[in-house]
Amino acid sequence: MDLQPSHHLPKTQHFPSLSFSPVIFKNRPTSLAIFSLSLLLSCIIFFTITRPFQPSSLLDIGLFSQILTKHQNSAPKVCDYSYGSWVRDESYPLHKYTEKCPFLDPGFRCQQSGRPDTGYQKWRWQPRACNLPRFNATDFLDRARDGRIVFAGDSIVRNQWESLLCMLAQGVSNQSTIYEEHGSPITKHKGYLSMHFEEYNLTVEYYRVPFLVIIDRPPKDSPKEVRGAIRVDRLHWYSAKWVGADILLFSPGHWWNEDKTLKMGNYFQEGGAVNTTIDVKEAFGKSLITLMSWVLQSLKPEQSYIFFRSYSPVHYRNGTWDEGGHCHTFVSPEMDLTKLESEPLNNLQISEMIKKMEDAQIKAQFINITYLTELRKDGHPSIHREPGTPETAPQDCSHWCLPGVPDTWNELLYAHLLSKQYRTRLKTK
Numbered sequence: 001m002d003l004q005p006s007h008h009l010p011k012t013q014h015f016p017s018l019s020f021s022p023v024i025f026k027n028r029p030t031s032l033a034i035f036s037l038s039l040l041l042s043c044i045i046f047f048t049i050t051r052p053f054q055p056s057s058l059l060d061i062g063l064f065s066q067i068l069t070k071h072q073n074s075a076p077k078v079c080d081y082s083y084g085s086w087v088r089d090e091s092y093p094l095h096k097y098t099e100k101c102p103f104l105d106p107g108f109r110c111q112q113s114g115r116p117d118t119g120y121q122k123w124r125w126q127p128r129a130c131n132l133p134r135f136n137a138t139d140f141l142d143r144a145r146d147g148r149i150v151f152a153g154d155s156i157v158r159n160q161w162e163s164l165l166c167m168l169a170q171g172v173s174n175q176s177t178i179y180e181e182h183g184s185p186i187t188k189h190k191g192y193l194s195m196h197f198e199e200y201n202l203t204v205e206y207y208r209v210p211f212l213v214i215i216d217r218p219p220k221d222s223p224k225e226v227r228g229a230i231r232v233d234r235l236h237w238y239s240a241k242w243v244g245a246d247i248l249l250f251s252p253g254h255w256w257n258e259d260k261t262l263k264m265g266n267y268f269q270e271g272g273a274v275n276t277t278i279d280v281k282e283a284f285g286k287s288l289i290t291l292m293s294w295v296l297q298s299l300k301p302e303q304s305y306i307f308f309r310s311y312s313p314v315h316y317r318n319g320t321w322d323e324g325g326h327c328h329t330f331v332s333p334e335m336d337l338t339k340l341e342s343e344p345l346n347n348l349q350i351s352e353m354i355k356k357m358e359d360a361q362i363k364a365q366f367i368n369i370t371y372l373t374e375l376r377k378d379g380h381p382s383i384h385r386e387p388g389t390p391e392t393a394p395q396d397c398s399h400w401c402l403p404g405v406p407d408t409w410n411e412l413l414y415a416h417l418l419s420k421q422y423r424t425r426l427k428t429k
């Protein structure tokens with residue numbers, strides 16, 4: 001089943017419509033550090049009690065002592081890429097890839113599916129206070145050599161994964177040296193795909209895990225209305241394959257809403273039983289804690305870089321996705337800044353978890369693309385869906401044409417990797 005988007009998300013504060021200084025100086029309040037420390041401590045105690053002794057628990061303790069000796073250095077100034085504007089750039093997408101890139105899902109090749117306008121490919125994101133470094137595929141590949149990059153989440157994450165494959169392929173002269181490890185075709189029907197860049201001994205992997213945690217049959221004796229159980233304390237089985245990855249990018253966005261959970265009879269389970277009083281927000285928070293515990297337990301903090309991409313807005317107008325909502329008339333970005341939706345609550349929960357991870361010395365980064373993406377109502381496939389889609393099918397105003405908006409998300413990913421001086425080879429030190 002593919003993504004059936006919905007925009008009934010919990011909303012909070014509105015985006016700023018005008019100027020405020022977007023430069024963020026990362027400082028971590030001491031109270032937060034203390035809170036995180038106690039959270040970490042309880043994690044360690046929990047794992048020490050519940051797990052047999054294993055080398056990774058040594059690691060946790062090493063991590064712990066690092067925090068105890070940590071000085072509150074003034075953190076380096078990091079540019080806020082999340083706020084700015086789209087600038088028309090006629091040179092786009094010349095230096096990028098085209099729809100001919102062999103790794104694109106037919107559903108994202110909008111020109112091939114009859115989209116007449118190309119303007120949506122000609123916008124460059126200009127952050128307010130700084131410039132984005134120009135994407136350099138050779139440099140990215142070189143930094144990621146002998147490594148593994150994991151993308152985990154819903155079909156919007158697959159959209160971003162395909163964009164990165166095509167962006168990176170620009171740095172490889174012989175395209176036949178890039179292949180799927182099991183010979184699988186790139187399609188939305190696969191739950192797991194792993195592209196190997198042979199010249200660089202690099203894999204870029206995608207895992208379909210819309211909730212990050214396990215979705216299961218309800219346990220026996222569940223109330224009648226329970227049709228599925230989202231087990232907020234169990235990370236998806238695929239997580240076993242993520243161990244050892246160098247870069248992990250998560251984003252669960254589109255499924256954490258009432259329509260795709262409670263209203264469909266999918267309730268939340270903790271321990272052995274479904275608890276029908278847990279709401280979506282609380283459940284999402286619990287799943288983030290589950291993820292963070294897994295990161296602490298299973299990844300090496302000196303090796304792995306964690307990224308969490310924020311929510312990617314949908315643009316259904318005059319109706320919801322299944323009630324005739326459309327976006328096919330949009331050919332340029334939103335210029336009226338009063339028309340923006342408020343920010344989904346999920347984003348705040350994610351950014352808080354990222355702060356806790358950072359305080360626990362995990363290399364973690366929140367990639368906030370919600371505002372820049374909210375402006376791009378022109379970037380969706382709309383009626384130009386993959387060949388064979390019935391004319392009566394709902395429009396697609398949630399995924400993105402490629403080349404297109406997700407390329408910018410990957411430019412932000414690259415910018416953050418540069419600012420963290422990312423290089424896999426350092427892991428052998």
Ligand SMILES: *[C@@H]1O[C@H](CO)[C@@H](O)[C@H](O)[C@H]1NC(C)=O
Pocket residue numbers: 015016022082083343347348351368369370371
């Ligand atoms: C994401 O970025 C937008 C634009 O800068 C900002 O208004 C919003 O508060 C940010 N969200 C979070 C959770 O940091």
Ligand SMILES: *[C@@H]1O[C@H](CO)[C@@H](O)[C@H](O)[C@H]1NC(C)=O
Pocket residue numbers: 136137138139142
């Ligand atoms: C891209 O990176 C490579 C390798 O680091 C470097 O040799 C090249 O000059 C860079 N290209 C541009 C346009 O910056």
Ligand SMILES: *[C@@H]1O[C@H](CO)[C@@H](O)[C@H](O)[C@H]1NC(C)=O
Pocket residue numbers: 146147148201
């Ligand atoms: C390729 O990368 C993997 C890590 O992903 C590493 O274990 C292996 O040794 C590398 N192979 C070569 C030939 O360098």
Ligand SMILES: *[C@@H]1O[C@H](CO)[C@@H](O)[C@H](O)[C@H]1NC(C)=O
Pocket residue numbers: 174175176177
């Ligand atoms: C490209 O790579 C493929 C697969 O490794 C190889 O068979 C082919 O000879 C290469 N082509 C060139 C022009 O190097």
Ligand SMILES: *[C@@H]1O[C@H](CO)[C@@H](O)[C@H](O)[C@H]1NC(C)=O
Pocket residue numbers: 275276277278282
């Ligand atoms: C179910 O969840 C609610 C909300 O978190 C909590 O107050 C309650 O104690 C839970 N019930 C059980 C039986 O765990």
Ligand SMILES: *[C@@H]1O[C@H](CO)[C@@H](O)[C@H](O)[C@H]1NC(C)=O
Pocket residue numbers: 317318
């Ligand atoms: C939505 O529908 C109304 C009335 O049916 C129409 O006037 C309006 O232009 C439509 N809006 C868009 C964005 O198509």
